[in-house]
Amino acid sequence: MSIRERFDLELNETQEQLIEMSDYAIAALNRSMDALMNHDIDTALEIIEDDAALNRMEEEINQHVILMIAKQSPVATDLRRLVVTLKVAADLERVGDYAVNIAKETIRIGKQEHLPPITLLQEMHEMASKMLHQVIEAFIAEDIIKAKEIAEIDDQVDDLYGQAIRQLMRSGAEDPERMNQVTQLAFICRYLERSADYATNIAEQLFYLVRGKRYDLNS
Template identity: 65%
Template structure:
């Protein structure tokens, strides 16, 4: 096997590791929302416990990329691809962190009946999860058209987040006893909005990988 073939094999293996990390992070986000909706403290605790695997995988991927750069001295597209992999892994690790934060908020809320805004938060999650799954597909396929579609979905998440904040402020004003829940749900809405932003960040990294230029897809 030639040096180039060895490099390509290691590159593909690293990309597979990135897909695994991404899948774990998106699943963790879904599990945290399910725990919230079902008032399931045990499931929330499991999300927190499982986060160590996401963190460990990100560290392994980063070490692997650094070693590849040090040993192979890649240039041009190969170097961009490796750098982008590190950035995408960081974005996905943050998504896993949001899942942990939501799980902690779920534990704080306990069995308290949710205010109606929970439906919008659930919808935010569906959109954010769709964006995250699609952007990884786009990354693997190097499909910038699909990446642009993902950025467009971010506007819908932002609009929902605005609705969530408005309804939470109304709910808190009408019933001061719900202030604690209102605060927790506002944080959760923010985590969902940020998860969608990370999907857009990855889409922008894909544009950089394919075209060698930085684009702001939120404009």
Template identity: 60%
Template structure:
């Protein structure tokens, strides 16, 4: 196998690893909200215990990319592709961290009834999971048209976040004894909002890969 063919083969392998990492992180985030909504402490504990799988996948991608940088000394687009892969993998690993944080909040909440409507949290989850899933596809296909659309969706998540925090603050004011749960649900909203931000980060990285310039897509 000639050098170029070997590089392209190794790069495809790294992309497959990134795809696997992304799917696992997105699934874990989705499961963490399921655990929260269904008061499923066992699932929440499992999410926390299995976090090392996501961390290990990111470490493997880092190792592969560093090895390719050292051995192949890629230039131009190939170099950007590898650097962007590192950053995107880190973004997905952070999504996994937020899933763990949500699982911890689910454990703290236990079996207690929710003091506020959780419709907005469910919608934030749906929109965030959609953003992450679509940006993953756009990243693999290097589709900047779709990447721009995904970044625009972040505004909707931000609006939902703001609305939900206002609702929770109102509940906390009216029911001071429920302030602990209000705080925990506020953290959950924040973790979802930050996960959506990481989808936007990946979209911006894709623009850098394709265009060779940094763009801020969510000003």
């Protein structure tokens, strides 16, 4: 096996690791919202415990990429791909962290009946999850057209975020005794909005990979 063939094989292995990590991170985000909606404290606790596995995945990708750079001395295009891989792995790890944060807020809310704005949080989650799925598919296919669509969905998530925060503030004013839940749901709004932002970040990394230039898809 030639040096180039060995490098391509290791590169494919790294991409498979990244796909596995993305599946795990998106599943964690979905599970955290299911736990919230179902007042499922046990699942919320599991999500917190399982986060260590996602952290290990990121560390394995980091070590793999660093060894490839050290051993193979990749040319510019290959080096760009490896750097992008590191950045995408870091973004996915952050999505996993937000899933953990949602799980923690779920535990704090406990069995309290949810305030009406919870429906907007569900919409935000559905969009963020869709964005993450689509951007990983785009990344695998190196499809920058699909990646551009991610930023357009992100604008909708931002709009929902504003609506949800305004509704939560009204709910708190009308029922001050439930301000704790207002605060916790507001945090969850932020975690979902940031998860969508990380999908856009990955789309921007894809543009950099394909075109070799940085693009701000949120502008």
